Structures are given as structure tokens and as C-alpha cells.
Amino acid sequence: MIYLDYAATSPVREEVLAEMLPFFRQKFYNPDSLHAGGRAAARAVRAARDEIAALVGASPTEVYFTSGGTEADNWAVRGIACEGGILLSPVEHAAVLFAARRFRTDVRLCRVGEDGVISPDHVRELLSREGGVSVVGVMAVNNETGCVQPVKALAGAAHAAGAYFFSDCVQAACSCDLKEISACCDALSLSAHKAGGPKGVGALIVKKGVPAEPLIAGGEQERGLRGGTSNVAGIVGFAAALRLAQAERARFVRHTGSLRDAFEQRILCALGGDVRVDGGRRAPNISHLTFAHGGTALLAAFDLAGLACSGGAACSAHSRAPSHVLMAMGRGEEEALRGVRFSFGMETTEEEARAAAEIVVAEYRRFSAQ
Numbered sequence: 001m002i003y004l005d006y007a008a009t010s011p012v013r014e015e016v017l018a019e020m021l022p023f024f025r026q027k028f029y030n031p032d033s034l035h036a037g038g039r040a041a042a043r044a045v046r047a048a049r050d051e052i053a054a055l056v057g058a059s060p061t062e063v064y065f066t067s068g069g070t071e072a073d074n075w076a077v078r079g080i081a082c083e084g085g086i087l088l089s090p091v092e093h094a095a096v097l098f099a100a101r102r103f104r105t106d107v108r109l110c111r112v113g114e115d116g117v118i119s120p121d122h123v124r125e126l127l128s129r130e131g132g133v134s135v136v137g138v139m140a141v142n143n144e145t146g147c148v149q150p151v152k153a154l155a156g157a158a159h160a161a162g163a164y165f166f167s168d169c170v171q172a173a174c175s176c177d178l179k180e181i182s183a184c185c186d187a188l189s190l191s192a193h194k195a196g197g198p199k200g201v202g203a204l205i206v207k208k209g210v211p212a213e214p215l216i217a218g219g220e221q222e223r224g225l226r227g228g229t230s231n232v233a234g235i236v237g238f239a240a241a242l243r244l245a246q247a248e249r250a251r252f253v254r255h256t257g258s259l260r261d262a263f264e265q266r267i268l269c270a271l272g273g274d275v276r277v278d279g280g281r282r283a284p285n286i287s288h289l290t291f292a293h294g295g296t297a298l299l300a301a302f303d304l305a306g307l308a309c310s311g312g313a314a315c316s317a318h319s320r321a322p323s324h325v326l327m328a329m330g331r332g333e334e335e336a337l338r339g340v341r342f343s344f345g346m347e348t349t350e351e352e353a354r355a356a357a358e359i360v361v362a363e364y365r366r367f368s369a370q
Helices: 014-023 036-056 069-079 094-103 120-129 151-160 178-182 232-247 249-274 296-304 324-328 350-368
Strands: 063-066 085-088 107-109 133-137 164-168 187-191 202-206 275-277 286-291 339-343
Touching: 014 232, 036 063, 036 178, 036 187, 036 232, 063 069, 069 094, 069 133, 069 164, 069 187, 069 202, 085 094, 085 120, 120 133, 120 151, 133 151, 151 164, 178 187, 232 249, 249 275, 249 286, 249 350, 296 339, 296 350
Parallel strands: 085 107, 085 133, 133 164, 164 187
Antiparallel strands: 063 202, 187 202, 275 286, 286 339
């Protein structure tokens, strides 16, 4: 199988696994226990928290570990400055949009351009015209199209209006400078498994002075805001993965960008007007294409031919609803069902990218001729 679904999840890196393994057996202790083993586990969690804080330019007391990006997104939406309205982009991850509709009474959406990018001027105009917004939330990199948002300018617009700014950075860890993003955010979410770390662990960074409500009652973990025994092995692996991802960011951008561009060029040259590239300024590792004919049957054809890709966010893969991201970008419902996301990683080879493009072209031609 050729795997082009790294935006859904990535394999745990060997270096990361090596750092995690001792905490499953030899150092399995509960970090809240007061004996020597517990203290050793607590030191490992503390070291990981310190490292992640340094990587994102935050204080260790601003790092709260979660079970992943979805939990971190939910916590940000339902727990930060929850007394006021929240302004979101319509292309946010479902973990943000659904949580907002479930837990906030005043949810507002801004517009997004046909290129998938949010205009800071538009957000600034909305905030000046409408009062009562306490939080603005816009993701750094879209999980479907890979569109990179102007986070710094958007955060400036929010702060000028007296609102906090939150950014979902789950897809940004491999290609973006997290310190640069964090410097303008009041809160941001991260997930380990998108960057070569384990599933089931993430973090919400909440800057000092930002009001945050507890998420899970039941213990004093995470400074009393998120109860539950810490996932020591996962937390250690998370720190290792983030360290490697940020250190190798330039190489990741060059490698995946080169593969992605060549992949798209081969498909565009072969299929012409039957395919369009979605999004403007994009992260280098994500290619979202809309085909003239397609849908779940085309995805199944790619799968049977040995190519793993997706129709958008993996967490929405079992839904037959059209992509809310493409519809927000001005596409009709039928067209929004025909998008396919291909995403690349450091493990992807030139040979695999070339073979994947050949599969896409051959299977699409076979499918559209039926």
C-alpha cells in the first residue's frame, strides 16, 4: 500500500518509540504516587512539559496535557472566556465547530474566501460592528485543504477588539514555527500523532491570565483543571515527536513540498480540466483535489488499487455529508462530495509519489468512463 494519509495519522517514529518503551514496563509508575517510582514518573512528565513549553515559547505552567487534539479543541471552546460570544471560521475542525454549537450560546461565523483563507480585514470589521465576542478561533493549517491562515494578523484583530485568540495547531507541528504562532495566541491546541508521536495524547496551551474553566473533575492533575492519571509514556513520546518535528521542519517542508508539487503536476497534466487544486496558500504536505466525477466510489477505487488517501478529515470519513470546508469556500453540495485529500510525510518516497499519481490518473479514467 502507498500511504498518502499522513494528515489523518503518522507512524510513531523509532526514536520516539525508544523513549516511550521504558514507561510501559520498567518505569510504569503512577506519577502522582509519592514513592520513588512515582517520583521518577513525575520527573519524566515534568521534563516533557518543560520541553514542550520551550518548543512553543510558553511557560510550563501554561501546558495542559489532554487525550489529543479533539479534547484540547473542546476544552478551548467550552472553557476559555466562556461568558461571551465566540467567533469562528466556518472551516474549523468539527471538534471546534460542534463543541461551540453544543456548549456556547453565542456562536458566530466569519466568511472564508474561495481560496480557503480568512481575511483579517473581514474579521476586524465583524468585531468592530458586533460586540460581545470574547474569543476568536481560527486554525493555523486546515486539516482538509492544508490552507495556512494569517494567524498573526487575525490574532491582532481579535486583541484590538478585546477578545482572546485561540488557534487549532494540530496540523501545523511539522511545517510551521510553533513559537511564532504561539507568540500571538492566547491558547492553542496540539496533537502528538500527526507529527510522528503516539495517538491518545495532546495538549492545550493556555497563556497566563487567560480565564479557563476545568474540563474534567476527579483529581488535582493538570493543576486541578483536568483530572485523570497522566499518560506518562504518551506524554514522553509527545515531547520527543514535537522536538524532532520542529528541529526537522525545514527538511520536511522541502521534501513534502517537492513531492506534493510533482504529484499534482502529473495529475493536472494528465486529467486537465477534470481536476482542480483546492486552496490558495497551503502547507506543503497536503494536496486536496476535486474531481469532475468521484465521491466514495472513487476513493474505494484508489484503495483497491493500493493507494491510501481520504475524502477529508478522517474523523468524518464515515459521514456521507458534503465537506463543510469546501462548501464554506463556495462549492455546491454535489461538488463538495468529490474532494480527495492526499497527504505526504517524511517517509514518502519519490517513487511512491510517482506511482500514486499514476494510480490516480488510471483509476479516475477507468471510473469516469463507466
